[in-house]
Amino acid sequence: MSYVPLKNDVFLRAALRQATPYTPVWLMRQAGRYLPEYKATRAKAGSFMGLAKSPNYATEVTLQPLERFPLDAAILFSDILTVPDAMGLGLSFGEGEGPRFAKTVRDEASLKEAVFDLNQLRYVVDAVASIRQALGGKVPLIGFAGSPWTLACYMVEGKGSDDYRQVKTLMYSRPDLMQGLLDKLVDATIQYLNAQIDAGAQAVMLFDSWGGVLSHDAYLRFALPASQRVLAGLKRIGADGQRVPHILFTKGGGLWLQEMAETGADMLGLDWTMDLGRARALTQDRVALQGNLDPMCLFAPPAVVQAEAIKVLDSFGRPQRADGSWGGHVFNLGHGISQHTPIEQVAALVETVHNHSRTLR
Ligand code: CP3
Numbered sequence: 001m002s003y004v005p006l007k008n009d010v011f012l013r014a015a016l017r018q019a020t021p022y023t024p025v026w027l028m029r030q031a032g033r034y035l036p037e038y039k040a041t042r043a044k045a046g047s048f049m050g051l052a053k054s055p056n057y058a059t060e061v062t063l064q065p066l067e068r069f070p071l072d073a074a075i076l077f078s079d080i081l082t083v084p085d086a087m088g089l090g091l092s093f094g095e096g097e098g099p100r101f102a103k104t105v106r107d108e109a110s111l112k113e114a115v116f117d118l119n120q121l122r123y124v125v126d127a128v129a130s131i132r133q134a135l136g137g138k139v140p141l142i143g144f145a146g147s148p149w150t151l152a153c154y155m156v157e158g159k160g161s162d163d164y165r166q167v168k169t170l171m172y173s174r175p176d177l178m179q180g181l182l183d184k185l186v187d188a189t190i191q192y193l194n195a196q197i198d199a200g201a202q203a204v205m206l207f208d209s210w211g212g213v214l215s216h217d218a219y220l221r222f223a224l225p226a227s228q229r230v231l232a233g234l235k236r237i238g239a240d241g242q243r244v245p246h247i248l249f250t251k252g253g254g255l256w257l258q259e260m261a262e263t264g265a266d267m268l269g270l271d272w273t274m275d276l277g278r279a280r281a282l283t284q285d286r287v288a289l290q291g292n293l294d295p296m297c298l299f300a301p302p303a304v305v306q307a308e309a310i311k312v313l314d315s316f317g318r319p320q321r322a323d324g325s326w327g328g329h330v331f332n333l334g335h336g337i338s339q340h341t342p343i344e345q346v347a348a349l350v351e352t353v354h355n356h357s358r359t360l361r
Pocket of ligand 1: 078
């Protein structure tokens with residue numbers, strides 16, 4: 001496979017703590033329901049999974065936000081729950097509802113039955129290759145997967161949860177089964193992300209969306225080591241011979257930043273509860289940081305959005321250190337963008353990040 005040269009490598013440079021002319025920005029869930037064109041394509045596809053399973057539709061919606069805003073990265077359009085689906089759990093999304101699995105994993109028998117088959121995720125690999133070609137080197141493409149712990153939450157609960165009662169019951173009463181499930185997910189996720197890298201993903205991100213619901217002890221015993229094993233198994237060089245940064249995002253992970261910085265990840269994603277300056281002091285620029293504007297801030301008037309974005313940039317501070325070396329900051333929201341977000345606010349946000357961050361060089 002031959003690739004056209006990348007025109008905008010600012011995101012990759014920031015993730016690897018290299019010099020950048022401004023702070024790059026992309027938004028979690030940037031392709032999604034706040035965009036009318038996304039809703040139109042989703043209607044054509046019939047359902048969310050219809051969209052995700054078609055490489056053509058997935059390519060179309062991945063590119064939609066880039067046509068509206070000068071974002072510095074694209075993210076594969078898919079979902080973290082494709083992996084349990086490819087273990088035979090039967091994923092569906094009802095209209096206006098969250099995800100649901102037809103089967104759950106709660107005992108030995110159901111754990112044994114859950115066998116990952118990478119061939120069932122051919123549609124994702126094909127989407128990655130198609131999106132990479134369609135981007136034509138405009139910006140890099142981020143691939144992603146859910147962390148083993150976060151996937152385990154959905155597999156045990158069978159859907160989203162308010163209290164994680166089922167998955168925590170299993171974790172506390174049958175830690176051996178929990179570990180068995182995490183082991184399977186570690187293997188599956190390594191295969192899955194390496195297939196995305198081989199197909200052309202230029203960075204990969206592990207979403208540990210529910211790591212933050214665990215106790216300190218349980219996070220360090222179950223969630224973090226599983227993510228670390230995934231990271232250790234990932235390719236570092238992509239299909240084009242370039243370095244592929246590895247990103248670890250733990251929602252609610254501010255308490256464990258120092259431990260997360262030791263996992264081998266190149267960049268840590270942060271939710272909005274953590275101050276970036278404090279995060280930087282704790283990690284000493286050993287990793288780049290990604291985040292972390294509160295997505296709900298986008299409902300305030302434009303002047304507030306601008307002021308809050310500037311606060312995030314200023315809290316990270318000048319990326320270049322006194323000794324000439326660089327820290328890395330990639331601007332993002334602290335979690336996915338809300339479907340109710342006014343589009344003009346996103347345009348104002350991206351412009352503010354690009355303009356203000358130039359004054360920090
Ligand atoms: O960021 C992007 O633009 C890439 C696409 C992406 C989606 N899901 C598309 C999506 C990514 C990276 C995800 C990750 C994901 N999926 C996570 C981790 C990130 C996070 O939010 O913490 C999680 C926990 C999921 C599971 C999931 N998928 C839920 C809980 C839901 C329903 C929530 C909702 O907003 O309805 C989804 C569905 C989903 N995944 C949508 C999109 C655009 C909305 C579905 C629709 O169009 O109806």
